[in-house]
Structures are given as structure tokens and as C-alpha cells.
Amino acid sequence: MFESLKIIQQALPALLLGAGITLQITAMAVLLGMVAGSLIGIARLSPIAPVRWLMRAYVDFFRGTPLLVQIFMIYFGLPALTQGFGLTLRFDRLVAAVVALTLNSAAYIAEIVRAGIQSIEPGQTEAAQSLGMGSVQTMRYIVFPQAMRRMIPPLGNEFITLLKDTSLVAVIGYEELFRRGQLIVASNYRSFEIYTAVALIYLALTLVSSQAFSFLERRMDPAKRVAVSPSSPPNRDSALGEPL
Template sequence: MRTFNTAVLTLQELQNGNVDAAVNDAPVMLYAIKTGNLAGIRVNSQLLTEEFYGIPTPLNSPNLELINRGFTTILENGTYRQLYQKWFNAEPPELPATAPGIEQATANRVESLSVIQSALPLLMWGALITLQLTALSAVLGLIGGSLLGIARLSKVPLLRWAARAYIEFFRGTPLLVQIFMVYFGIPAIMQQLGVEFSLNRFVAAVAALSLNCAAYVAEIVRGGIQSIDIGQTEAAHSLGLGETQTMRYVIFPQAIRRMLPPLGNVFISLLKDTSLVAVIGFEELFQQGQLIVAANYRPFELYALVAVIYLALTLLSSQVFSYLERQMNPTERRQSVAPTEPGGVYSGAA
């Protein structure tokens, strides 16, 4: 079962063949089919459930009588039936005078601590999904970004400009739009060409995040390589090393140490950006929070808990990258392993 925030995404998921059926309000479905490009979708004539819409007002609101009088008027003079036929191309269902059971409805108050305790297991599961998305997307983005960064420094103009065009596109468009393009856009285009094609949600999420991440990593890699003094390249060439060997053994090992801080920033941004895949029904940390809020209407406690979990994940990521920076710093590494005199004075060679 997949959950979306809007009816249009639900119907697009059905149109792309990723689900077998979609459940939504009958008027919404009828209007979408009447006005949209949704060939091949039909509405089941049998209603799965019967629910009623209402307009909530504050207690003892003076507008309540006016609203009820307006509804009574359009129901009795046939305006309601005309409007329903115009917009939904169907006959309106019979409406009761009052919604069944509304008089017995009572508010069910739940303590904040109880809400947090019941939501924590689902949120932790969502956090695990978030980490999986981030880790896989970061690895693929790092590989693709490294290749793009090297391509930006290529002496072949076509390769250099192609890499630049890629980077400018993915840095210049919102990640949310890219996710929609990958998950909903590509299958729709393929189907218009007569090719049956659909994307798995996880594959689509990783693809969109990786493509976006690679654009930022590419510029970090390019800047890191260019920051190495040209004398390093000349010295490597004087020793008989080729271009590939120079990059692999001399330039890149030095550049990676300088790239770690900005790469850490990209990783943390990627971790937070995984919340955007909630729009395609992927139940990561943020989407789990949204689903729980929709069930109990306690947004402050739950979104605060989601924020705390994201904060814990980002702090942990920062510590990991700080550790890697220390490990790759030759000066600090020598100081941490070099012997010292009894007085505590460093005795190793500088």
C-alpha cells in the first residue's frame, strides 16, 4: 500500500502502472477522469465506503445557520444536482439530513508522552530507511561526481562542456522537481512512446538523489584537484608517471583530504534532502511522521521528535567526517602514534 499527499499523484501512480488500483473520493476521481489525460482508468461503480463532508465552524459560530440555509436551498432547488452533473459528469448520490453518528463524536485526548512512545518505533524504522537512501545515494553520487569533476578538467571540449551542462542543470533545478521527473515523468514519456515502463520507488529515489548529489560532488572534486600545486604534477611527470598514474597516486590522494569538509556538508544535506522522497509515497523518516500526524493530529510533538532524530543523524555524520579528517591528516596522525619523552615532549621527527 502506498500513500500520497494529493489525488493527482495517486492517479498518476495508477496511470504509470505502479499500482493495481487507487482509492480516493469519488468526485475527485470523476473530475480527474473527465478533465485529465487519464486514458484507460475507470471508476468502480460500487463505493467501498460512504463518508460525508462537512464544514467545521467554531462552537456557537453565527455562520453555522447561514451555511446550513445555503445548503438546504441548493439541494431543494436542484442547483446541487446541476453543479454535480457539470463537474463530475454523474448523478449525485442521495444525502442524509445529518451525518450518521455525528452526535456521538467525542474528542479523544492523548498525552504527549504516550504519542511519542507509540510513534518512536515507526520513526526509527523510517530513520533506518533514510540512512539506507543516504548511504547508497552518497556512494553513487561520489562515483559519478568524481568522474564528472575529472571530465570538467578534460582537454576534450565536448566532454568538458557536457559535464558542465549536467552540473548546471542539476544544481539549477529543485531536487523536488527532479524527483517528480524521474519517478512520474520518465514512465509517462515511455508510455506515450508505446513502451510499458515503470520505476521502483527505491530505485527512483536513489537515482534522483544520486544524480543531484553528483553535480555538487563534481565541483568539489574539480576544486580539490585544482587546489594541488602544479609542481606536484610536474614532479610526477619527471619521474615518468603518466596522466592516469599522476592523478591516481599523486594528485587525488592529496586532494581528497581537502575535499573531505565540503563532502561532509554534501552528505549532511543529502541526509536531510531524503525527506523530499516522501512525495512519491516513500515511507522514510519524514513520511512516517506525516502518516502518524494524520492519524492522531498531534503535529508539534511528532514533528519535534522527527527533527530531533534528524539532528542526531546529522551530528553523528559530522563526527564521522571529523574522525576521517583527523585520520587523513598526516601531521595529526604522526603526533598520535609517535613516542613521547617522560616529560611529555614530542620526540618524533618533524
């Protein structure tokens, strides 16, 4: 037991460095995926049929194929494809990892955004239009802020899933948390201790992320933000727990 703990202690600095890289990849992929997924999700609701079909095809492809295959397609497949046209294209490992994870997460986030927008009552849009707002203003100021609160739980799940899926970029040699563990095992042959430490670090990261999104969900809930001062009597709206 003491020997195993000593091995884990020796490997911990390198594993924590890999955990930082894992968080970096996840943050970049989620940020870019959120932008792309929001645009795709809104385009999925477009009245133009070809746009809807094209976005549906994108979502179906990236949700219906394994992420590992997508990583290989981008890192190995695209350079091979461009060579056939006499062009030279080489991806840095970090760029290839972020691009693959972004394209994959954008497909899932697009469906989250689409479902969140469709969950808003049509009366909200009609009321905004009656006030003279255009479609862009209605989406920006009325629909999307309300939908965003409802999208926080599934977005948190997507972030945690993507955090764990970063381990797949080890196949292209990028030294994130799991790859660092592989390299340490190759040097000391203590696979059980090292992979146990890797699993516990992933568990800690997912638990912290889950708590962070739960806190964000509570903060964005208007009913839970209403606080009644003890020195002043509650009014009718605050007694009902509705935003003032």
C-alpha cells in the same frame, strides 16, 4: 507534557525504523554520487572542449533546478515519456528516490572534486611526470589522494544536506522518516509532538554525521597522525609536525 511524551514514545519505534531507511537511502545515493561525481569532476578538467561543455551542462542543470522537480521528472516524467514511444517503464519508489538523489548529489560532488584537484600545486604533477608516471598514474597516486583530504569537509556538508533532502522523497510515497511521521499524524492528529520528534531525530543524525566526518578529517590529516614516542627524542621532521 506527560501525554505528549507518551505519544512520542509510542511513535518512536516506527520513526526509528524510518530513520534507518533514511540512512540507507542517503548511503546509497552518496556512494553512487561519489563515483559518478568523481568521473564528472575529472571530465570537467578534460582538454577536450565538448566533454567539458557536456559535463558543465549536466552540473548546471542539476544544481540549477529544485530536487523536488527532479524527483517528479524521474518518477512520473520518464514513464510518461517512454509511453509516448510505445514502451513501458515503471520505477520502484526506492529506485526512483536513489536515482534522483544520486543524480543531484553527483553534480555537487563533481564541483567538489574539480575544486579539490585544482587546489593541488602543479609542481606535484610535474614531479610525477618527471618520474615517468602517466596521467592516470599521476591522478591515482599523487593528485587524488592529496585532493581527497581537502575534499572531506565539503563532502561532509554534502552528506548532511543529502540526509535532510531525503525527506523530499515522501512526495512519491516512499516511507522514510518524514513519511512515517506523516502517516502517524494522519492516525492520531498530534502533529506538533510527532513532527518535533521527527525534527529531533534528523538533528541527531546530522550531529552524528558531522562528528564522524570531523573524525575522518583528523584521521586523514598527516600532521595530526604523527605521534612522537615519549621514550625516544623527537627528530627534526616530527618536531616540525610534518609526516615522516
